[in-house]
Amino acid sequence: MDAFYASVEQRDRPELRGTPVIVGGTGRRGVVSSASYEARRYGVRSAMPTAEAQRLCPEGVFLPGEMARYVRESARIFEIFGRFTPRVEGLSLDEAFLDLSGTERLHGSARAVGERLRATVREKTGLAVSVGIAGTKLVAKIASDLAKPDGLLEVPPGEEESFLGPLPVGRLWGVGPVLEARLLRLRIRTIGELAAAGDAGLERRLGARGVELARLARGGDERTVEPERAAVSISEESTFEVDVRDREKLGATILAHAESVARRLRSEGLRARTVVLKVKLAGRRRPGPRGFDLVTRRRTLAGGTDDGEILRRTACELLDREAFPEPIRLVGVGVTNLVAAAKTQVDLFVRSDDGDRRARLHRALDAVTERFGHGALVRAGAETISRAGLSLQRKRGEPPPRDA
16 A cells, blocks of 8 residues: 555545645654655655654644554455455555466456556545565565555566666665665675675675575565464564653553453464563664664463463563663563464463453453453553554454444
């Protein structure tokens, strides 16, 4: 989708059409989640600090956004995708891969499908979608980026390497700012130069990752579209508006995250055996978004759980074991080592009547959330979460938003 959140706002508020619209966190540590193409002319980009976007585009309209509305629009768009193929792999709320293999007799060529899909999304939602068509996921992804705004670009089979060759190496999926800087120091500026580099030299300087990137640069991407990938982890995190030392506030935030993770586990019919605490310290060590020290601690439980209280208690115990030398910028709670709830071993040290009582409580909490929306009922002492920006992540197990 093109500038998804900002486009939804411009569609629903005609007075914003043609004006620079920036959606995201509006607080001191706010981050841009979506910028309209009018705002991009000023240099505003997603993931940019809101303060910098305000400096670049002081006349822009800055909006906090409404996540439930964007999730509803995403569901409508993905329903349209499903009309063309059952093999849809969602990357985020506004991006997906569609595998059209075997649909030619029903729908025609991939280009015909792409044009019809774009027209259908426009007709049903009033929003623009850009389409990239190729035989590999990597090339299709890059082609869709180059087709923006509101376009379609097809790379025929056999032309992948010539298409990729002249593009900047930063266009390659998986090459972030740090790795791009390392490649530039090696005088590798384009994807074609990376493709031509010898594997031995790349491995010596960049390790196995360098060899893998060179293979992708030559068009060698064998990844398939995976419509229903099994969840390997579930997590919630938030960046504080002001750095936090107070353990009570940290504990209240951990409680809110633990309850959210537990609810999503139950929605997916899963339990977790490993709890992960994530802490980002306040002191900046390096420039850029990764310039802060990140600390993770984990503990594996005797049995799987979908109980927010157990997740909270475990995460808080991990927190209490640490003596952080400075305030905390971000805290998160995650789980991994996931198993189906039906296969989870019963905890011999928990009375069965207690377990039944808590299970009934969880069902009641989940029913209230499903009917009245997230935040309708929360644990006493849980911190109200204020996020730096709006995520585009498709959260597994998150209940659908209520209709407006």
